[in-house]
Amino acid sequence: MTETATQLESLSPPAGLRRMAPVPANRSLGWLTDKLTAFNEGRTPLWWWILFLPAAFCAAFVLPAMLTYKISTGVGVWGNNHPVMWGWDIINFVWWVGVAHAGTLISAMLFLTRQHWRTAIGRAAEAMTVFSVMMAGMYPAIHVGREWFDWFMFPVPTYEGMWPQFRSPLMWDVFAVNTYLIVSTTFWYMGLIPDLALMRDRAKTRARKFIYGLFALGWTGSARQWHNYEKAYLILSGLATLLVFTVSSIVGMDFATAQLAGWHETIFPFYFVAGAVTCGFGMVLVLLIPLRKWCHLEDIITMAHIDKICKMLLLMGCIMGYIYAVEFFMAWYSGNPYDSWVFGHRMFGHQYWFGGWIMIVVNASLPQLLWIKKIRQNLAVVFIIGVLINIGMWFERFTIIVGSLYQDFLPANWGVYYPTWVDAGVFLGTLGAFFMLYLLFVRFLPMIPVSEVKAVTPQANPHQPSGTKGAMP
Amino acid sequence: MSGKNYGLVAEFDSPAAVLSAAEKVRDAGYSRWDVFSPFPVHGLDKVMGLKNSRVGWFSFVFGAGAFIGTMGMIWYMNAFDYPILTGGKPTFSVPMSVVPSYILLVLAAALGAFIGMIALNQLPRLHHPLFARARFALVSRDKFFLVIGSTDPKFSETETRRLLAEIGGAHIELVEDKD
Numbered sequence: 001m002t003e004t005a006t007q008l009e010s011l012s013p014p015a016g017l018r019r020m021a022p023v024p025a026n027r028s029l030g031w032l033t034d035k036l037t038a039f040n041e042g043r044t045p046l047w048w049w050i051l052f053l054p055a056a057f058c059a060a061f062v063l064p065a066m067l068t069y070k071i072s073t074g075v076g077v078w079g080n081n082h083p084v085m086w087g088w089d090i091i092n093f094v095w096w097v098g099v100a101h102a103g104t105l106i107s108a109m110l111f112l113t114r115q116h117w118r119t120a121i122g123r124a125a126e127a128m129t130v131f132s133v134m135m136a137g138m139y140p141a142i143h144v145g146r147e148w149f150d151w152f153m154f155p156v157p158t159y160e161g162m163w164p165q166f167r168s169p170l171m172w173d174v175f176a177v178n179t180y181l182i183v184s185t186t187f188w189y190m191g192l193i194p195d196l197a198l199m200r201d202r203a204k205t206r207a208r209k210f211i212y213g214l215f216a217l218g219w220t221g222s223a224r225q226w227h228n229y230e231k232a233y234l235i236l237s238g239l240a241t242l243l244v245f246t247v248s249s250i251v252g253m254d255f256a257t258a259q260l261a262g263w264h265e266t267i268f269p270f271y272f273v274a275g276a277v278t279c280g281f282g283m284v285l286v287l288l289i290p291l292r293k294w295c296h297l298e299d300i301i302t303m304a305h306i307d308k309i310c311k312m313l314l315l316m317g318c319i320m321g322y323i324y325a326v327e328f329f330m331a332w333y334s335g336n337p338y339d340s341w342v343f344g345h346r347m348f349g350h351q352y353w354f355g356g357w358i359m360i361v362v363n364a365s366l367p368q369l370l371w372i373k374k375i376r377q378n379l380a381v382v383f384i385i386g387v388l389i390n391i392g393m394w395f396e397r398f399t400i401i402v403g404s405l406y407q408d409f410l411p412a413n414w415g416v417y418y419p420t421w422v423d424a425g426v427f428l429g430t431l432g433a434f435f436m437l438y439l440l441f442v443r444f445l446p447m448i449p450v451s452e453v454k455a456v457t458p459q460a461n462p463h464q465p466s467g468t469k470g471a472m473p
Numbered sequence: 474m475s476g477k478n479y480g481l482v483a484e485f486d487s488p489a490a491v492l493s494a495a496e497k498v499r500d501a502g503y504s505r506w507d508v509f510s511p512f513p514v515h516g517l518d519k520v521m522g523l524k525n526s527r528v529g530w531f532s533f534v535f536g537a538g539a540f541i542g543t544m545g546m547i548w549y550m551n552a553f554d555y556p557i558l559t560g561g562k563p564t565f566s567v568p569m570s571v572v573p574s575y576i577l578l579v580l581a582a583a584l585g586a587f588i589g590m591i592a593l594n595q596l597p598r599l600h601h602p603l604f605a606r607a608r609f610a611l612v613s614r615d616k617f618f619l620v621i622g623s624t625d626p627k628f629s630e631t632e633t634r635r636l637l638a639e640i641g642g643a644h645i646e647l648v649e650d651k652d
Contacts, residue, residue, distance in 0.1 A: 029615035163550035455512035
């Protein structure tokens, strides 16, 4: 008997390759519950107000003011003009969609692949998805110029007998982004239901009990409910995984179907998905590194989690490097003078050369630092890398969009693009709205999926020795 | 008190305890009973004899309907009601219609899964007889509850109570159904 045990021990992988415990804090279920809801039930800390007030100001004043000015005056208040018809609005749209993707990848794709470590960060990442898709979805709606005709994009039967043109990827985008918003919100909300029931059961005041109770929909946690719930969760994560690949692919096709050097490339759908996920992992690091410290969740979102996200970011950085290399190679190998012109000017043009360098240095080269374990374990450095990746990915979109538009086939058609203060104001407003929503989420909803975390602890398994024990201290 | 009874509830401390209790309740021949837990307990489906959840059917029907419906809609709009000729291409073709149809398939299938979960669980409901019991608030924390319904043909207040005590249930109580 002991022999078999030693044999098994020798067969199990070396320490470095063993699976990490999903919840390294080996505590009782009650302790975990208290710990994970402590931030929602405690006093609002000072840092929350310091971050929330400026974000709320941007969301409540800057964004509406900019939108009112833009809608009442017209697209001319932005820098968009011939030949650069797509400016910051589309850059920011693609950027926000990109930020969203890592959330779905973590919450859905890692669920399907049974990566139990994802439970601790799934909800926080999914919230990031929901809020950034909201920001993304706003941009095309205001980009059209005449916002009061936005409803033309939907197949609404009217006396005019007009229908959308379904051959256009721009049309597909309308459906893709709205679908992404609805599906990720549904997925996120459904994951929240058991935890809303938990908040309801723990509520001390009538108001909290009522509000959490309302959104918990009367969840009791019966085995029959869990049975249907788990199935629905599995299906939703499968469908959300499809969207990781669909949404940014379609955004990529918006570009690839145009006959423009620098856009007309078959690699674009894949390119945009990879870029989106890279950017999103950067944002996950930016959000989680401070939050785990400030919300005292170091036992739950451990260094091992940060390490895994860093490794994913490293992988994505390598993929980005590969894609950039392929793009430049194809521009040269195709022998197309327009392609070579655009790609040469990305790096050595007189106007926007910096974008190309930022894109290669930050997105492809900087993540290579994450090969080094010391760097992956240095939270300050990882945080800075996360911030820089977000900036780098923003410049990638700038390079693709403005860098390809400003010098097309006819030199007579050339021009330059400068953003205006309204461009910057709208972006600032969306950043504020995103962080405001995120801070509200962190404050009022459990940012760690409590029931999921409890379900992956060893004591939750009735067939394991610790599952038979009662509550541990 | 004039209210009907909902059932007898017993409390357990661990998933293993409630699982073995559930096995004994099943072996005793009860049919209308349920287990309440803070997270899905592995193996309970089998003990309770729960078949594959029907949520998948909701998802499938919604998704398939949306795919076919969108295909039909695109044909109707772009090929029949108001044909748009662009570049000599056919007014309707499958490849160009697949993308929006596929997206709406994902949308409808996801909503179908959610609606199916809600409908099969008979949610939303504003009240549940068990909520009247203060200790039941621990169900989302770290306690496990086994409830034998009073509508069970084998239910008898004394016998069932004895069984629940035998299998290790604590705080056994009769829950009223005031609705």
